[in-house]
Amino acid sequence: MSEKIFDYMTIPEEYSPDVFGKGCMILRFKYASPTDSLLTLSRERFNLDSIAGHGDDISRIKNLLYWVHNNITHDGRNGFAPGACNLRNTYDSARRDTCGYNCRALAICLAEALLAEGIPARYVTCLPKAWDTDIDCHVICVAWSKSLGKWVWVDPTFAAYITDDKGVMLHPGEVRYRMQHDLPVIFNKDANWNNRFPESQENYIDYYMAKNLYVLEVNTFNQAEPEGRSGHAQGYHVALVPQGITYPNSDYNTTDEQWFWQAPE
Structure with missing residues (x-):
């Protein structure tokens, strides 16, 4: 691994079970049921049962990843669509206005599609060490794989996922660990940007995501319309940070990686 990449990845390997932030409370991760009214509207509108298919959970996760990637264009200069998140x-706004939306919008859309199909999912904001000066962060998804018993990385901006050398999909914490310890990580060969330009492992993993795995932030309540104005309660944002580091833009910080990647209840 180059010295440049190693510098990005110098994150302490030991974490303590601390969660700290606004007041004292026990944080729990929640995932909306697929019977939720908003998720039901999306599932029926887009026939997500058919899109996900009837294969194993990994194939269903990948099918939904590719569907969002192929149907909502990415444009990093554009934020959220006007109206509900x-x-x-x-989807409708992208077609009506012939435009794309940023990685956060796409990740939230993929998380909603996964949740609508009964697959627990989170969107994850991936931030660099210099988060206060480097605004080039990235937002991806993780989906819970029952067959693997863990979260897996899925990125709708690039139709991307990452595996180990045996082809087993990884989550961001595992990717970070393997990069720190010079273990192989494999980028899917069909990853691309807007079906126009291929994306390389060297650019995506070795540079772009290597620098953006320093702070990882998620929402505690994973549902349709998880941000912005909505008729339901919203969750808190909690960031996984290295020992001795505080990310002040999140409601809560934790240094406990095991807690952060806990299985859905």
């Missing part, structure tokens, strides 16, 4: 509105 949900899959239906983002």
